[in-house]
Amino acid sequence: MAAAEGVHESPIHSDCEQDIALIVVTVNIEGFLSTAEAAKRLGVKVESVYTFARRLEGFPQPKRVGRTLLWPEAAIDAWRARHPARKRRAADD
Numbered sequence: 704m705a706a707a708e709g710v711h712e713s714p715i716h717s718d719c720e721q722d723i724a725l726i727v728v729t730v731n732i733e734g735f736l737s738t739a740e741a742a743k744r745l746g747v748k749v750e751s752v753y754t755f756a757r758r759l760e761g762f763p764q765p766k767r768v769g770r771t772l773l774w775p776e777a778a779i780d781a782w783r784a785r786h787p788a789r790k791r792r793a794a795d796d
Contacts, residue, residue, distance in 0.1 A: 735766065735773035744779055746788050 730737070742749045752774070755762045763778035 730768055730771045730773065732768070732773060734776050736776050736779060738765075738772055738774065741774040741779050744776075745783055 736744060738749050738752055742752045745752065747755075756764060761782070763775055763782055765772035765774050767773075
């Protein structure tokens, strides 16, 4: 079976006689970021993006496409511009 654009098939091998195909669908919509992309853009962990969305007033809210959350790229960038990353302290030697 030919995979559609953005769809990747990966066989999973197990002790069973049949192989199970895992289909991974990547959603790439212009102007939106995946949670991992949003986290990288913000310089935080993925878990922090979810926490920010729940707890911080004014943080961009995601759009749901199926089970996937997509974050508006311009809103993420604007939020970061208003809330610069904290400077990290150097580790003591």
